[in-house]
Amino acid sequence: MSQLEDGLPEALRQAIEYLRLKRGCEVRLDAVQDNFAYIWVSDVAKNGSTDPTGGWIRLPLAFPHANPHGLVTREAVKNSSGGQVADAHNAGHDMCRPVGALGGAHYYSWTWQNCPVLRSIEDIVGVVQWYERRIRNG
Amino acid sequence: MGTTFDQTKATGDSSHRVFVIFVGDIEERWEEVNVPAEQIMRKAGVSDPQNFVLEALDRKGGNPVAEFTSGQSVNLDAEHRKFFRITPGGGGRS
Numbered sequence: 001m002s003q004l005e006d007g008l009p010e011a012l013r014q015a016i017e018y019l020r021l022k023r024g025c026e027v028r029l030d031a032v033q034d035n036f037a038y039i040w041v042s043d044v045a046k047n048g049s050t051d052p053t054g055g056w057i058r059l060p061l062a063f064p065h066a067n068p069h070g071l072v073t074r075e076a077v078k079n080s081s082g083g084q085v086a087d088a089h090n091a092g093h094d095m096c097r098p099v100g101a102l103g104g105a106h107y108y109s110w111t112w113q114n115c116p117v118l119r120s121i122e123d124i125v126g127v128v129q130w131y132e133r134r135i136r137n138g
Numbered sequence: 139m140g141t142t143f144d145q146t147k148a149t150g151d152s153s154h155r156v157f158v159i160f161v162g163d164i165e166e167r168w169e170e171v172n173v174p175a176e177q178i179m180r181k182a183g184v185s186d187p188q189n190f191v192l193e194a195l196d197r198k199g200g201n202p203v204a205e206f207t208s209g210q211s212v213n214l215d216a217e218h219r220k221f222f223r224i225t226p227g228g229g230g231r232s
Contacts, residue, residue, distance in 0.1 A: 024199075046201065069232075087231065088231035088232070109231055109232050110229055110230070110231055111229065111230040111231060111232050112229065112230075113228070113229065113230035114228035114229060114230055115189070115226045115227070115228040115229050116186065116189040116190065116226045116227070116228070126224070126225060126226050127226070129193070129223060129225040129226070130225055130226045130229065132202070132225075133191070133193070133202070133205070133225050134229060136202065
C-alpha cells in the first residue's frame with residue numbers, strides 16, 4: 001500500500017482493496033485533489049478491445065457516502081462502434097491535472113445523478129462497470 | 139444453436155431443457171427460453187432491477203456484448219447468454 005493510500009479514509013481504502021480482489025487488475029491511488037481520489041484501474045476502458053487502455057476514476061473521499069464523478073484517460077476512448085466517445089468529453093480539462101504527469105489528458109464529466117444509491121464499499125465494482133458501460137455507449 | 143444451449147442439461151425427456159446461467163458468481167437455472175431480465179436480476183438478489191441493466195458477456199468475466207433493461211426479455215438460447223453481470227443504470231453529465 002502506498003503512503004498516499006494509507007492516508008485515505010478507511011471505507012475508501014477498503015473499497016480499493018475490494019476492487020483489486022474482484023477485478024484482478026492493477027488498481028492504485030495516484031492522486032488526491034479537492035476531496036476526490038484519482039483511482040487508476042488498468043482495464044477500465046477495455047470495451048471489447050484486446051488492448052486495455054485503463055483510466056482514473058474520480059471517487060470522493062467520502063465514498064460510498066458520496067458519488068463518483070468523472071473519468072480521466074490518457075487517450076480519448078472509443079465506444080462500441082469504434083468512434084470516439086463524445087459524451088461530455090473534455091480534452092485537456094483542469095480535472096486531468098492531478099494525474100497529468102502520468103499522462104492523464106482526457107476528462108469525461110460523467111455524474112452519478114439518477115443512478116442507484118450506493119450502499120457499501122462493494123458497490124465500487126458496479127461503479128467501474130458503470131464507467132465501462134458509459135464508454136461503450138458514449 | 140447458441141452456446142447456452144450447448145451447456146444445458148436435459149432432465150427427463152429430451153424436450154425438457156434447463157438453461158444454466160451465471161450472473162457474476164451466482165448460478166441460476168431456468169426452464170424457459172425467454173426470461174425477463176427483471177426476473178434474472180431479482181433471482182441474483184437485486185431488489186430494484188429497474189435501476190440496473192443486465193449485461194451479457196462473451197465469457198466469464200469477459201466483455202459485455204449485449205445489455206437488457208428490466209423490461210426486456212432475454213433469449214437464453216442465443217449466443218453469449220451464459221455469463222452475465224449487473225451494472226447500475228442511469229447517470230448524468232455536468
